[in-house]
Amino acid sequence: METAVRGRSGSRERGRANSMRHVPSEWCLDVPPNEGLDVALMLSPAHSDQPTADWLLAKLTSARLIARRAAHHQALTFYITANYRTLLLRAEQMKLKKRLKPEFGGGLGTFSVANAEMFLNVENEGEFFTSQERQTLIQECINTIQAKDDEKCPADPSITFFQDQPIVALLRAKGIITDLFPLHDLPYLEVLKATWVNRVSITQPIEDIREYFGAEVAFYFSWLGYYTYWLVYPALLGTLLWLFMRNQFVTDVASVLFSMFNVVWITTFLEFWKRKSSEQAYNWGTLDKPSDLLEYPRPLFRGTREISPITNRPELFYPHWKRVLFISTVTVPTLLFSFVLVFGSMFITFELQEWADYYTTNPLIRMFPKVCLSILVALSGDIYQRVVHFLNDQENYRSEEHHRNGLIVKLGLFHFLNNFFALFYIAFYLRDMTRLSQFLAALLITRQVVGNIKEVGIPYFKYQMAKQKLVRTVNSAQEEEPQAAVEGVAKLRFMAQCVMQDASCVFRRIVHQAKAKVDRDHRGSVKSEASRTLSQAQIECEMANYDVEDMFEDYLEMFIQLGYVVFFSSAFPLAALCALVNNLFEIHVDGFKLCNSFRRPFGLYAAGIGVWQNMMEVMGVIAVLVNCSLLVASGQLARIFPGLTTVQIILIAVLIEHIALALKWAISVTIPDLPAWVAAEMAKVEFKRIQALREVELAAIRARSREVSPATRTEKTSTRTRNSSIYDQIAEDNEDKPEPDENGNTPTTTGEKKPGVQSTV
Numbered sequence: 001m002e003t004a005v006r007g008r009s010g011s012r013e014r015g016r017a018n019s020m021r022h023v024p025s026e027w028c029l030d031v032p033p034n035e036g037l038d039v040a041l042m043l044s045p046a047h048s049d050q051p052t053a054d055w056l057l058a059k060l061t062s063a064r065l066i067a068r069r070a071a072h073h074q075a076l077t078f079y080i081t082a083n084y085r086t087l088l089l090r091a092e093q094m095k096l097k098k099r100l101k102p103e104f105g106g107g108l109g110t111f112s113v114a115n116a117e118m119f120l121n122v123e124n125e126g127e128f129f130t131s132q133e134r135q136t137l138i139q140e141c142i143n144t145i146q147a148k149d150d151e152k153c154p155a156d157p158s159i160t161f162f163q164d165q166p167i168v169a170l171l172r173a174k175g176i177i178t179d180l181f182p183l184h185d186l187p188y189l190e191v192l193k194a195t196w197v198n199r200v201s202i203t204q205p206i207e208d209i210r211e212y213f214g215a216e217v218a219f220y221f222s223w224l225g226y227y228t229y230w231l232v233y234p235a236l237l238g239t240l241l242w243l244f245m246r247n248q249f250v251t252d253v254a255s256v257l258f259s260m261f262n263v264v265w266i267t268t269f270l271e272f273w274k275r276k277s278s279e280q281a282y283n284w285g286t287l288d289k290p291s292d293l294l295e296y297p298r299p300l301f302r303g304t305r306e307i308s309p310i311t312n313r314p315e316l317f318y319p320h321w322k323r324v325l326f327i328s329t330v331t332v333p334t335l336l337f338s339f340v341l342v343f344g345s346m347f348i349t350f351e352l353q354e355w356a357d358y359y360t361t362n363p364l365i366r367m368f369p370k371v372c373l374s375i376l377v378a379l380s381g382d383i384y385q386r387v388v389h390f391l392n393d394q395e396n397y398r399s400e401e402h403h404r405n406g407l408i409v410k411l412g413l414f415h416f417l418n419n420f421f422a423l424f425y426i427a428f429y430l431r432d433m434t435r436l437s438q439f440l441a442a443l444l445i446t447r448q449v450v451g452n453i454k455e456v457g458i459p460y461f462k463y464q465m466a467k468q469k470l471v472r473t474v475n476s477a478q479e480e481e482p483q484a485a486v487e488g489v490a491k492l493r494f495m496a497q498c499v500m501q502d503a504s505c506v507f508r509r510i511v512h513q514a515k516a517k518v519d520r521d522h523r524g525s526v527k528s529e530a531s532r533t534l535s536q537a538q539i540e541c542e543m544a545n546y547d548v549e550d551m552f553e554d555y556l557e558m559f560i561q562l563g564y565v566v567f568f569s570s571a572f573p574l575a576a577l578c579a580l581v582n583n584l585f586e587i588h589v590d591g592f593k594l595c596n597s598f599r600r601p602f603g604l605y606a607a608g609i610g611v612w613q614n615m616m617e618v619m620g621v622i623a624v625l626v627n628c629s630l631l632v633a634s635g636q637l638a639r640i641f642p643g644l645t646t647v648q649i650i651l652i653a654v655l656i657e658h659i660a661l662a663l664k665w666a667i668s669v670t671i672p673d674l675p676a677w678v679a680a681e682m683a684k685v686e687f688k689r690i691q692a693l694r695e696v697e698l699a700a701i702r703a704r705s706r707e708v709s710p711a712t713r714t715e716k717t718s719t720r721t722r723n724s725s726i727y728d729q730i731a732e733d734n735e736d737k738p739e740p741d742e743n744g745n746t747p748t749t750t751g752e753k754k755p756g757v758q759s760t761v
Contacts, residue, residue: 230265318398
């Protein structure tokens with residue numbers, strides 16, 4: 001039986017080896033459903049050769065990682081994990097915050113191996129780290145693998161590393177490593193989908209989302225749910241205003257009040273969100289961010305090698321004044337020229353459309369400006385994105401966070417102007433409030449519905465295309481075993497049918513196979529049988545990455561929607577209601593997309609929503625200016641005060657604008673960003689931690705003191721008075737001080753050294 005199984009497995013290996021000319025035949029084995037695997041690292045097909053694989057495997061092993069390799073298509077994939085000790089050491093280096101035991105003050109503390117007994121569940125390897133924390137720690141181990149001086153890469157001899165340079169980031173930038181992603185934890189994912197994606201509810205299991213996807217993803221969904229909750233207030237008032245828009249004077253007064261309400265609303269919402277995010281960041285241990293100088297620089301960061309005053313090692317340095325000079329002389333003028341060129345062209349197109357609608361009835365002529373506008377928007381967006389990426393790279397940011405924030409600000413500014421330019425044109429140039437209301441309603445309804453369909457449909461379509469490619473690979477690799485190939489394709493078709501109906505069936509089926517594999521006694525035959533089907537890791541290799549651009553698109557959609565709500569609420573009072581209804585679906589659409597259509601992202605460190613908070617605060621200031629200008633452009637103030645001149649009406653609008661800005665400032669000052677209980681809790685935990693460490697240190701000193709004679713202790717006390725800490729001196733004094741006699745005098749005791757005991761300093 002074993003001979004037959006081995007023979008079938010060998011024939012399959014030869015079949016796949018023929019279809020993978022870049023991969024050695026001994027690697028052409030399917031990996032069974034992942035057991036204890038955390039991270040997958042994929043090489044490009046052009047660099048999946050023996051020397052590169054051996055070199056990279058040696059680097060992974062040197063970082064105390066456990067890796068096994070397998071072939072996928074024409075590329076090589078490493079499946080990586082780590083033992084508990086490696087994870088503990090890496091957690092200490094990353095200053096990971098973990099919960100302390102109650103006797104040590106509770107709360108969160110920075111983990112250290114020396115004080116590991118102070119942390120809750122540290123004795124239980126399966127409970128101390130979540131799967132997301134394990135994968136983040138392993139990612140850090142991989143990213144910090146360093147090269148020797150003048151070491152060359154076997155895949156590309158032109159790549160030369162300098163001393164202690166991280167190699168994986170550079171290999172990814174050069175395209176040698178194509179992917180590095182964590183694998184799904186299927187049982188946890190099943191629970192998460194049951195309590196979140198497949199459940200019709202406005203509440204979300206934010207803690208579970210954070211434990212599985214990390215703090216950055218959890219902050220997005222927490223902000224989205226909080227924003228949706230706060231939309232209830234403008235949605236309710238806007239609906240009442242829309243229902244009772246009968247009398248013109250009452251409508252104008254109500255519109256002015258509603259505009260001011262929205263200005264106050266966005267300020268209050270953002271201030272309360274900052275408090276909520278501070279609470280969550282404290283509970284998740286991300287409130288205190290480590291210094292950027294302790295992070296490894298980006299792989300594309302350029303500079304001169306100098307000795308770092310922090311690490312005392314050679315590192316790359318780039319003067320800050322060079323970046324400021326480049327931004328001032330190149331980036332800002334280039335962006336301003338791009339804005340003038342693009343939006344000047346859009347203005348001409350709008351004017352051409354107005355001329356065509358007024359002077360002709362020919363449908364082709366009327367359609368021509370719309371076609372030109374569509375082409376202009378598509379081309380300008382693509383060209384601008386390329387220009388922004390180039391400029392952002394030339395600004396040469398050291399950290400990934402600053403590089404990403406610079407990209408978000410530049411792209412967000414363009415998309416902001418691109419989405420609101422037509423509305424500003426209608427509101428302030430044409431001054432057509434009826435057309436503005438209709439256009440805004442069309443944007444809120446059609447754009448967001450199409451956007452939700454696109455968010456789910458495009459990733460699913462890409463997955464289907466990749467799945468079909470994988471089917472063809474399996475068919476060609478199993479030509480000598482037609483029946484096995486048919487079974488594999490049938491399973492793939494079954495998986496594809498289940499993804500849209502109930503995506504959990506796919507992973508539940510794989511989990512069932514994994515459990516059955518563990519329960520069997522004959523490992524050899526089981527491995528051969530499992531290799532006939534696709535593993536979970538292979539399925540996830542066909543999924544798309546949920547990267548920075550996907551997170552940017554999710555935030556951008558909500559950012560633009562928030563602008564629709566607070567800018568033109570007086571023109572279309574139902575904007576907040578449309579946004580509220582959309583967001584109820586958006587939460588589940590984004591959750592479904594993340595759980596079923598994308599790979600699992602690494603848990604990124606985040607103390608909030610980042611630069612988006614600042615952009616929304618700027619939007620709140622712009623909302624004041626837009627709403628006050630709209631009161632003048634719409635004629636509402638002129639109808640409320642018919643006897644005033646145009647100058648007087650403008651002065652009233654300026655007065656309202658100043659009052660609104662002063663009110664915004666008063667709200668931001670009155671509501672503190674950090675709740676008082678969080679500040680008090682942080683101080684209390686820190687005090688208890690210091691006290692607990694002091695008790696541990698004193699206990700250790702007392703234990704050492706009992707092992708030596710009084711004379712030795714006297715000698716040690718005099719020496720440690722000069723060299724030791726204050727806690728050592730206090731402990732020695734308390735330990736060596738004799739009891740006073742009945743006359744109140746303190747006798748001096750001396751003693752001789754015990755044999756074999758040496759006095760140490």
